[in-house]
Amino acid sequence: MTYDLIIVGAGPAGMTSAIYSARQKLKTLIISKDFGGQMAQKAVEIENYPGFEKVTGLDLISKMEKQVRDVDIVREKVLEIKKEDDIFILKTESEKVFQSKVVIIATGAEPRRLNVTGETDYLGRGVSYCSTCDGPLFKNKEIAIIGGGDAGFETAIFMKNYASKIYILEYGESVKASLDNQKKAEGIEIITSAQLKEIKGDNFVNQIVFDRLGKEETLDVKGVFIQAGYVPETSFLEDLVELNERKEIVVDFETFETKTKGLFAVGDVNCGKVKQIVVACGQGAVAVINGYKYI
Amino acid sequence: MARIRLFTTPICPYCFSLKKFLEEKGIEVEEIDVSENEIALEEMIKETEQTTVPVLDIDGEFLVGFDRKKICEILKIEE
Numbered sequence: 001m002t003y004d005l006i007i008v009g010a011g012p013a014g015m016t017s018a019i020y021s022a023r024q025k026l027k028t029l030i031i032s033k034d035f036g037g038q039m040a041q042k043a044v045e046i047e048n049y050p051g052f053e054k055v056t057g058l059d060l061i062s063k064m065e066k067q068v069r070d071v072d073i074v075r076e077k078v079l080e081i082k083k084e085d086d087i088f089i090l091k092t093e094s095e096k097v098f099q100s101k102v103v104i105i106a107t108g109a110e111p112r113r114l115n116v117t118g119e120t121d122y123l124g125r126g127v128s129y130c131s132t133c134d135g136p137l138f139k140n141k142e143i144a145i146i147g148g149g150d151a152g153f154e155t156a157i158f159m160k161n162y163a164s165k166i167y168i169l170e171y172g173e174s175v176k177a178s179l180d181n182q183k184k185a186e187g188i189e190i191i192t193s194a195q196l197k198e199i200k201g202d203n204f205v206n207q208i209v210f211d212r213l214g215k216e217e218t219l220d221v222k223g224v225f226i227q228a229g230y231v232p233e234t235s236f237l238e239d240l241v242e243l244n245e246r247k248e249i250v251v252d253f254e255t256f257e258t259k260t261k262g263l264f265a266v267g268d269v270n271c272g273k274v275k276q277i278v279v280a281c282g283q284g285a286v287a288v289i290n291g292y293k294y295i
Numbered sequence: 296m297a298r299i300r301l302f303t304t305p306i307c308p309y310c311f312s313l314k315k316f317l318e319e320k321g322i323e324v325e326e327i328d329v330s331e332n333e334i335a336l337e338e339m340i341k342e343t344e345q346t347t348v349p350v351l352d353i354d355g356e357f358l359v360g361f362d363r364k365k366i367c368e369i370l371k372i373e374e
Contacts, residue, residue: 033312033361040308058306075316076363076374094364094374124347124359133307136330137346162330203344223346 003029005291006090006100008078009233011037012277013267014106015064016284022070024292029072029098031090036061037108038230038268039277043131043151043158049277058132060277074098079236083260102291105237105249105258105265106284109230114146118199119226126205127224131155135225140164143223144208146196148175152227156188157181159225167219169194169210171228199224232269244271255290256283262294297370299324302339302350310349313361320372324351 005021007014010032021028034040042057049060076092081103083089088103111129113119119127128134135158143163145152148170156166166188168175173193175182191212198209209218232248234241241258242250249258249265253272256264264287267280301317301324303310317324329336329348339350342357351358353369367374 033363034308035312035315036308040311056306058308058311061308075312075319096374124345126346128347130307130309133304133309133349134347136304137336137340137348139330204346 001027001099002087003027003072003098003100004295005029005102005104005288006031006088006098007104007106008032008081008090009037009106009108009267009269010035010061010065011106011108011267011280012039012061012064013037013108013280013284014104015061015068016281017104017106017266017288018068018071019064020285020288021291022068024288026288026292026295028070029074029100030068031074031076031078031092031098032107033075033077033093035065037106041130041132042154043135044154046277081237081240081263083240083263086262088262101295102262102264104284104287104291105234105241105263105269106267106280107233108268109232111226112229112231114196114226114228116196116198118201118205122199122201122205122224125203126201126222127199127226129226131158131225131227134223135159136162138163138223141222142220143167143225144169144219144221145225145227147227147229148172148177148190148192149227149229150177150181151229153177153181153185155225155227156185160185160187163223165189167191167221169196169208171195230268234269241265246271248272256287257290257294262291264291297354298352299354300352301326302329302335302348302352304328304330304348307348309361313349313351316361316363317366320370322370322372 004026039057045054080091142165144167195211200207240260248271251270266283327335
């Protein structure tokens with residue numbers, strides 16, 4: 001069977017695409033291992049999505065999922081996409097093959113790795129990229145958050161519920177988080193001009209080493225939460241798309257179509273500069289309307 | 296029937312995905328919120344030597360994360 005439209009990824013952009021696609025009566029499939037994308041991992045409540053004064057990312061994505069009707073769902077990762085004779089062929093990790101006339105890429109982005117010594121060795125043993133998952137395991141422990149942007153500060157605000165002491169290490173001379181987040185993070189120790197060099201420990205993390213203004217310093221911590229930005233998830237697309245210098249998919253901002261006809265990219269995976277939930281949703285709707293016209 | 300325990304934390308999205316997957320496969324699990332259960336947390340860390348969730352315990356075999364292939368293999372269910 002050939003689908004009219006396959007959506008790869010199930011964050012806010014992908015879920016909105018699914019809602020719109022089903023309403024257009026298109027035979028639709030969502031393929032995504034996880035639902036919610038970065039939104040579901042948000043450490044603090046969302047306060048800027050219309051209709052909700054405050055809502056957690058997980059609640060919001062659950063509501064979106066409930067709103068999706070008459071759409072097939074496959075909870076797997078897509079490993080490969082090809083286009084043959086105007087039909088897209090998608091292969092998943094369990095080697096299932098699906099076909100579609102239109103594909104919308106809504107895979108979002110993955111946390112950026114720092115590639116410092118110890119980061120991989122201690123992953124899951126003190127090092128984490130998901131504070132909403134692992135944060136509660138660090139009750140009454142000292143932790144460090146790497147990254148002084150909004151994600152880092154939101155992690156710190158969330159971790160105030162659990163950790164006994166929280167440090168934020170920021171590479172730059174000043175933090176980049178919003179003033180509102182900085183205010184909410186009161187009591188957290190912020191160290192600027194700090195470049196993480198190494199994560200140390202025995203079986204589990206017990207120390208980080210960083211460079212500060214040319215001097216090596218250490219902190220004894222049990223947890224290291226890395227919040228140093230995101231990298232778009234595009235590895236499976238090969239030459240079907242053009243990527244910019246940040247590895248984001250280049251799209252036409254009228255339609256969200258990529259350089260391949262019938263292949264669209266929406267949300268954080270594309271080259272749009274404004275990465276917001278409401279923007280991702282809007283792009284999902286626009287892409288489906290243009291995908292419908294393409295069919 | 297296998298005794299299956301799922302170690303989770305309250306707003307962990309991967310725990311939610313794994314729970315949903317098991318539900319869809321008709322697999323019954325006992326969910327344990329380790330943020331509220333220190334004994335279970337210690338057991339989980341001891342068995343896995345990891346401080347991350349989700350963790351699935353299938354009759355004493357502990358699996359860290361959402362390893363779909365391995366879970367299906369052990370439970371003898373279709374992917």
